[in-house]
Amino acid sequence: MSEGITLSFVSLVKIGKTNVKKALNDSLELIGYRILKDIKNVVIKPNMCYYWDYTTGQTTDPKFVGALVDLVRDKVSPKVNISIVESDASAMRCKQAFKILGYEKMAKHHNAILVNLTKDKSDRVEVTAGGHSFSFMIPRTIKNADLRIGVPKIKYLAHTKVSCSLKNTFGCNPYPKKFKYHPKLDEAIVALNKIMKFDLYILDGTIVSGIHPRKLDLVMSSQDPVALDAAAAKIAGVNPRSVRHIKMAHEEGIGNIAFIAKGISIDYFARKYPRMNYKYKIMSLGYKLTVKLGLDKRLSLSD
Numbered sequence: 001m002s003e004g005i006t007l008s009f010v011s012l013v014k015i016g017k018t019n020v021k022k023a024l025n026d027s028l029e030l031i032g033y034r035i036l037k038d039i040k041n042v043v044i045k046p047n048m049c050y051y052w053d054y055t056t057g058q059t060t061d062p063k064f065v066g067a068l069v070d071l072v073r074d075k076v077s078p079k080v081n082i083s084i085v086e087s088d089a090s091a092m093r094c095k096q097a098f099k100i101l102g103y104e105k106m107a108k109h110h111n112a113i114l115v116n117l118t119k120d121k122s123d124r125v126e127v128t129a130g131g132h133s134f135s136f137m138i139p140r141t142i143k144n145a146d147l148r149i150g151v152p153k154i155k156y157l158a159h160t161k162v163s164c165s166l167k168n169t170f171g172c173n174p175y176p177k178k179f180k181y182h183p184k185l186d187e188a189i190v191a192l193n194k195i196m197k198f199d200l201y202i203l204d205g206t207i208v209s210g211i212h213p214r215k216l217d218l219v220m221s222s223q224d225p226v227a228l229d230a231a232a233a234k235i236a237g238v239n240p241r242s243v244r245h246i247k248m249a250h251e252e253g254i255g256n257i258a259f260i261a262k263g264i265s266i267d268y269f270a271r272k273y274p275r276m277n278y279k280y281k282i283m284s285l286g287y288k289l290t291v292k293l294g295l296d297k298r299l300s301l302s303d
Helices: 020-030 062-075 094-100 103-110 165-170 178-195 225-235 244-251 266-272 278-292 295-299
Strands: 008-014 041-046 081-086 113-116 122-129 132-139 147-151 155-157 161-163 200-208 214-222 259-263
Touching (some): 008 225, 008 266, 020 062, 020 259, 041 062, 062 081, 062 103, 062 147, 062 200, 081 103, 094 103, 094 113, 132 178, 161 225, 165 178, 165 225, 178 244, 200 225, 225 244, 225 259
Parallel strands (some): 008 259, 041 081, 041 147, 147 200
Antiparallel strands (some): 008 214, 122 132
């Protein structure tokens, strides 16, 4: 290990017979994270993927987010303002997604606010990543929050190999036609993580998609999105250094690929994860060819 490198903590907790809120609290305690009492505005960014519900493993379970809302209120105050955010995408509109995916009902039950970042007031920021310059809008709901929490999923994605917290932050881009960024997607992911930094990342691994959905009962937490994504990639059987946006985010100082795991071993969850097979690899090559030919724009492929 090189001198001066500080490794990040990543916690791995199995929900098992305990409730989700306790598992969430245990995962935060393992990394030594304390939610401050004086925060006023909290943003929670789940992963909403098209209109697939949580049983597919593609979308963050609204019950998981509801348990997190309760935990934050337990730690801070019942009156703390909590916004659950998402943006429109090429093939998804928040108005329908919030309702279809169960977030409208959950937010009402937990007295949280649903925010469509595409309709939020925002400010333009210029940023460079991987040698490419971008101009993005930062939604003010995110910019003005005292505590930002990303709640991603582990997923295989044809164009990025794996998707987790770094890719989830990409979803905060309020511009809806996100296929625009697919030719330079890794760079765009890193750029958005530079200008929209979250304070905490908590993975919903209750159900994972893999090559098919499977109940995994995993909660992972970290303050470092690169470390969390590196751990997620290992669970999914992917070398994190082979994932361009993870490697680039590490090289550009967003976080560290190397990490210290706390709690249950990664191998325990890796053995249970529904790994990709050769058919998926062929699909991945097909998608990359589609992007190269520019057909993803014509077909309006989902983000």
